[in-house]
Amino acid sequence: MLAPVRSLVVVLLLAGVVPALAQDADTQNRAASTIDTTPPGTLNPQPLPPLANPDAPNVPAKELFARKLTPAPGPASAIGGYAKGCMAGAVALPISGTTWQVMRLSRNRNWGNPVLIDFIERFGANAKKVGWNGLLIGDMAQPRGGPMLTGHASHQLGLDVDIWFSPMPDHVLTAEEREMEGAVNMVAPSGLEVDHSVWTPVRTALVKAAAEDPEVARIFVNAAIKKEMCSEAGPDRAWLAKVRPWWGHAEHFHVRLNCPPDSPKCESQPPVPPGDGCGHALDYWFTAGVLHPKPPEKPPGPRTGPTLAALPAACRQVVKAP
Numbered sequence: 181m182l183a184p185v186r187s188l189v190v191v192l193l194l195a196g197v198v199p200a201l202a203q204d205a206d207t208q209n210r211a212a213s214t215i216d217t218t219p220p221g222t223l224n225p226q227p228l229p230p231l232a233n234p235d236a237p238n239v240p241a242k243e244l245f246a247r248k249l250t251p252a253p254g255p256a257s258a259i260g261g262y263a264k265g266c267m268a269g270a271v272a273l274p275i276s277g278t279t280w281q282v283m284r285l286s287r288n289r290n291w292g293n294p295v296l297i298d299f300i301e302r303f304g305a306n307a308k309k310v311g312w313n314g315l316l317i318g319d320m321a322q323p324r325g326g327p328m329l330t331g332h333a334s335h336q337l338g339l340d341v342d343i344w345f346s347p348m349p350d351h352v353l354t355a356e357e358r359e360m361e362g363a364v365n366m367v368a369p370s371g372l373e374v375d376h377s378v379w380t381p382v383r384t385a386l387v388k389a390a391a392e393d394p395e396v397a398r399i400f401v402n403a404a405i406k407k408e409m410c411s412e413a414g415p416d417r418a419w420l421a422k423v424r425p426w427w428g429h430a431e432h433f434h435v436r437l438n439c440p441p442d443s444p445k446c447e448s449q450p451p452v453p454p455g456d457g458c459g460h461a462l463d464y465w466f467t468a469g470v471l472h473p474k475p476p477e478k479p480p481g482p483r484t485g486p487t488l489a490a491l492p493a494a495c496r497q498v499v500k501a502p
């Protein structure tokens with residue numbers, strides 16, 4: 181799926197149709213973004229079997245990173261790009277805070293750079309101020325970041341977090357609730373607008389509170405959700421620039437932080453284009469080809485993802501450290 185989407189983007193780029201889209205596309209891709217990111221988990225996670233030959237050059241890097249259950253030692257550092265990198269010195273987000281709870285503990289993806297942990301604490305408090313009871317936290321990163329076996333192209337640096345559009349309930353969730361509760365789809369079946377039986381404007385205030393955090397670089401939401409936020413926003417619209425339409429993201433939003441200043445190997449993305457990104461800027465997302473994509477002529481092969489050699493050199497030490 182990746183190659184056809186990339187070439188489509190290139191064609192549209194040359195035609196000047198989707199400059200903003202291409203800017204975001206380098207770190208995400210459609211195949212990964214349309215996967216249901218919140219399938220039920222399990223109360224009985226099984227360890228992955230050891231690799232027969234972990235040092236073979238053709239081993240996908242995701243197989244190595246998925247088998248590391250603890251962070252790499254050393255100072256916190258984001259290394260490489262959001263969709264091609266890793267991290268050292270990760271910190272786990274506690275599974276229950278006053279203003280957040282972590283979902284799908286079996287995935288062991290509640291790890292991040294300390295700036296991400298700080299952001300979630302700060303944002304949870306700010307969310308409360310706009311009337312949101314608390315955050316349900318989906319995937320952050322693996323203990324050493326890097327590519328994952330399932331679900332995402334990005335989330336590799338410990339600077340990305342998925343947050344559900346469902347509010348935290350008033351009780352501490354049981355292990356079973358954290359694994360089995362589903363996130364609610366906010367988009368109508370047409371794909372053209374939000375589902376008004378579940379959507380409420382407090383979600384616009386919630387995403388605005390995140391976008392106004394100076395550490396936030398981008399927030400990804402479904403285009404129908406961005407459209408709704410465009411119509412609900414009043415005259416104060418600067419925050420909308422950071423809210424980027426993307427495939428999927430109908431039951432959660434994805435917050436991406438800027439590279440921390442003490443991570444010189446972290447590759448920043450270009451700043452978001454000026455303007456609120458509303459109106460005709462969203463037209464592309466509501467075209468028939470995007471809403472109802474044709475299935476590929478032949479099914480895509482398995483996506484093995486990059487090998488260790490394709491990641492920044494420092495990621496070898498990160499994943500090989502005991």
Ligand SMILES: [Zn+2]
Nearest residue numbers: 340341342434
């Ligand atoms: Zn995400």
